[in-house]
Amino acid sequence: MADPRPIALDAFGGDKAPEVILEGAALALAQGVPVLLVGDTDRLRGKVPRGAEVVHAPEVVGMDEPATTPLRKKPNASIRRIFELLRDGSVQAAVTCGHSGAAMACALHVLGPLPGVDRPPLCTVVPRKDGGQLVLLDLGANVDCKPQHLAQFAVLGEAYARAVLKLPTPRVGLLANGEEQGKGNAQVRAAFSELDAIDFAFVGNVEPLGALRGECDVLVCDGFVGNVMLKTVEGTIEVAGHVLKEELRRRPDALLGRWLLAGAFRRFRQRTTYDSVGGALLLGVDGVAVVGHGRADARAVASAMRYARSCAAAGLVAAVRADAARLLGPRNGR
Amino acid sequence: MADPRPIALDAFGGDKAPEVILEGAALALAQGVPVLLVGDTDRLRGKVPRGAEVVHAPEVVGMDEPATTPLRKKPNASIRRIFELLRDGSVQAAVTCGHSGAAMACALHVLGPLPGVDRPPLCTVVPRKDGGQLVLLDLGANVDCKPQHLAQFAVLGEAYARAVLKLPTPRVGLLANGEEQGKGNAQVRAAFSELDAIDFAFVGNVEPLGALRGECDVLVCDGFVGNVMLKTVEGTIEVAGHVLKEELRRRPDALLGRWLLAGAFRRFRQRTTYDSVGGALLLGVDGVAVVGHGRADARAVASAMRYARSCAAAGLVAAVRADAARLLGPRNGR
Numbered sequence: 075m076a077d078p079r080p081i082a083l084d085a086f087g088g089d090k091a092p093e094v095i096l097e098g099a100a101l102a103l104a105q106g107v108p109v110l111l112v113g114d115t116d117r118l119r120g121k122v123p124r125g126a127e128v129v130h131a132p133e134v135v136g137m138d139e140p141a142t143t144p145l146r147k148k149p150n151a152s153i154r155r156i157f158e159l160l161r162d163g164s165v166q167a168a169v170t171c172g173h174s175g176a177a178m179a180c181a182l183h184v185l186g187p188l189p190g191v192d193r194p195p196l197c198t199v200v201p202r203k204d205g206g207q208l209v210l211l212d213l214g215a216n217v218d219c220k221p222q223h224l225a226q227f228a229v230l231g232e233a234y235a236r237a238v239l240k241l242p243t244p245r246v247g248l249l250a251n252g253e254e255q256g257k258g259n260a261q262v263r264a265a266f267s268e269l270d271a272i273d274f275a276f277v278g279n280v281e282p283l284g285a286l287r288g289e290c291d292v293l294v295c296d297g298f299v300g301n302v303m304l305k306t307v308e309g310t311i312e313v314a315g316h317v318l319k320e321e322l323r324r325r326p327d328a329l330l331g332r333w334l335l336a337g338a339f340r341r342f343r344q345r346t347t348y349d350s351v352g353g354a355l356l357l358g359v360d361g362v363a364v365v366g367h368g369r370a371d372a373r374a375v376a377s378a379m380r381y382a383r384s385c386a387a388a389g390l391v392a393a394v395r396a397d398a399a400r401l402l403g404p405r406n407g408r
Numbered sequence: 409m410a411d412p413r414p415i416a417l418d419a420f421g422g423d424k425a426p427e428v429i430l431e432g433a434a435l436a437l438a439q440g441v442p443v444l445l446v447g448d449t450d451r452l453r454g455k456v457p458r459g460a461e462v463v464h465a466p467e468v469v470g471m472d473e474p475a476t477t478p479l480r481k482k483p484n485a486s487i488r489r490i491f492e493l494l495r496d497g498s499v500q501a502a503v504t505c506g507h508s509g510a511a512m513a514c515a516l517h518v519l520g521p522l523p524g525v526d527r528p529p530l531c532t533v534v535p536r537k538d539g540g541q542l543v544l545l546d547l548g549a550n551v552d553c554k555p556q557h558l559a560q561f562a563v564l565g566e567a568y569a570r571a572v573l574k575l576p577t578p579r580v581g582l583l584a585n586g587e588e589q590g591k592g593n594a595q596v597r598a599a600f601s602e603l604d605a606i607d608f609a610f611v612g613n614v615e616p617l618g619a620l621r622g623e624c625d626v627l628v629c630d631g632f633v634g635n636v637m638l639k640t641v642e643g644t645i646e647v648a649g650h651v652l653k654e655e656l657r658r659r660p661d662a663l664l665g666r667w668l669l670a671g672a673f674r675r676f677r678q679r680t681t682y683d684s685v686g687g688a689l690l691l692g693v694d695g696v697a698v699v700g701h702g703r704a705d706a707r708a709v710a711s712a713m714r715y716a717r718s719c720a721a722a723g724l725v726a727a728v729r730a731d732a733a734r735l736l737g738p739r740n741g742r
Binding site for chain 2: 201202203214217218249251258259260262281282283284285286287295296297298299301302303305306307308309310311312313314316317318321322324325328330331332333334335337338339341342345
């Protein structure tokens with residue numbers, strides 16, 4: 075039976091909040107996702123989509139404030155309240171498109187890490203050439219990592235791939251600048267033996283090209299490198315799309331060809347646009363916490379809500395908890 | 409007056425050497441680039457394209473041998489001899505598609521670093537959305553770097569952009585996971601003040617998306633991150649091209665549209681394919697040294713030859729030497 079509880083949505087997180095968030099909430103509701111909007115009810119009055127619940131949280135954290143503001147100075151911030159509702163069991167999952175540093179700080183503080191997890195990573199999925207999905211982590215939660223953190227990310231990402239993507243034996247790769255063992259920087263070389271000692275399908279070092287072709291299902295790296303990789307994918311898609319558009323418009327007699335292929339171009343854009351997921355998941359905390367793009371539009375907000383619900387419905391947290399205990403448990407003493 | 413000296417080409421470097429290299433040499437000659445082939449003359453007999461000079465160097469370094477092999481065990485290796493010919497003034501520049509670690513080791517050992525340069529980086533150019541070119545370095549010569557190495561890369565890349573791309577005031581960016589000062593990992597945060605203290609147009613932290621859109625002309629990072637970024641660009645182009653092809657072939661009635669747009673798709677592939685340059689340049693050594701892809705085809709080999717000649721013709725080494733002395737000179741004492 076589907077969980078009847080709603081997904082908490084931070085109404086005041088994002089560059090165009092609350093308008094775009096409310097549009098996204100309406101879209102999510104229309105798609106069958108139960109929504110609980112969290113924010114200043116005075117400012118939301120008359121704007122709440124039919125069917126959405128509302129919880130009052132009057133304070134807002136600005137993008138220029140420190141990540142710790144909701145923990146230290148604004149206890150009634152919407153970006154904090156969504157995770158308290160999740161901790162208390164009122165909602166299935168929590169979504170914000172607000173200050174990502176503050177979101178991670180609140181999720182970790184309020185929900186707490188799962189046993190064996192020192193530093194929860196952000197993860198998302200990237201479409202691969204072979205039609206599969208690549209789980210990429212960390213995307214920027216931890217820019218300076220030790221080898222054992224990469225090992226933890228690997229276990230969390232592997233549990234995600236089994237629970238959410240339903241892969242029976244996800245192949246785990248370590249992002250490096252070459253496939254041979256011994257490639258990589260000092261951090262990666264040290265992490266190799268950590269990953270190799272874990273009881274899962276470790277396929278060794280994987281290069282970005284190989285990962286995008288489908289050589290692994292989970293790709294592990296530190297948050298600085300993962301952020302560069304994800305944003306390079308986004309940037310390259312943007313450049314390639316722009317170049318394609320320029321070339322297609324170069325000659326007026328190409329108009330008919332463009333018209334004939336319009337459907338193909340539309341599907342190409344859909345398949346290579348990254349708001350299909352709508353946000354990154356903070357893995358390794360005790361609850362499903364999704365952090366969306368600050369510049370998310372209504373469609374991306376609704377995608378993030380659906381994504382959060384699918385992770386909750388897949389029993390992600392219980393699966394990750396079990397795997398972390400099994401694979402990281404005996405290693406905690408270090 | 410154009411330099412009449414040839415470009416030295418390692419005939420036995422690359423996955424399909426010497427056949428593909430010889431085809432590339434013929435192509436380069438046809439395009440007006442004087443070629444000096446370096447390799448075992450017995451094995452080249454009867455295969456040398458008309459107009460190419462040949463120098464004998466009987467030893468070959470395999471891809472599975474240590475990078476130091478041509479320095480320690482095979483002094484007559486073709487991958488070493490090309491740089492000796494360059495050092496002695498017999499050629500304008502040297503090109504190899506062989507073992508890249510061995511190529512860098514030989515170039516550094518034989519040519520020597522320019523004053524002020526501790527660790528020569530590999531650099532290339534990537535097409536930007538605005539039609540410009542992004543100079544990206546280091547691409548993998550130095551996977552573990554100190555902040556002062558990033559500062560040296562910046563000076564070398566800026567000199568390249570002025571000398572070869574003819575930009576009067578290249579904008580230099582530091583690759584990071586956010587634009588605000590204070591973003592980045594520990595290495596990037598420390599490098600920020602180093603770059604900020606140099607007398608050139610430093611624009612601060614730049615994200616991959618911003619760099620690909622045109623926010624800077626030179627993007628600096630360590631060799632691990634730069635390698636990941638370059639290979640992610642290549643991988644994303646490959647995935648996007650594959651998805652586009654799949655969508656275009658999905659319906660048979662799209663055939664006419666594809667035929668009408670064939671020219672546009674061809675130009676799109678040309679503009680987004682990275683063998684337009686054909687290789688990476690080892691910056692900061694005393695000579696123009698180009699390291700091509702091991703899997704380079706004949707066209708890529710010819711591109712690498714033209715690229716090497718254009719760098720030599722632009723007076724790259726003298727420009728880099730002058731800038732390194734001016735901008736790094738007083739800092740050498742550290």
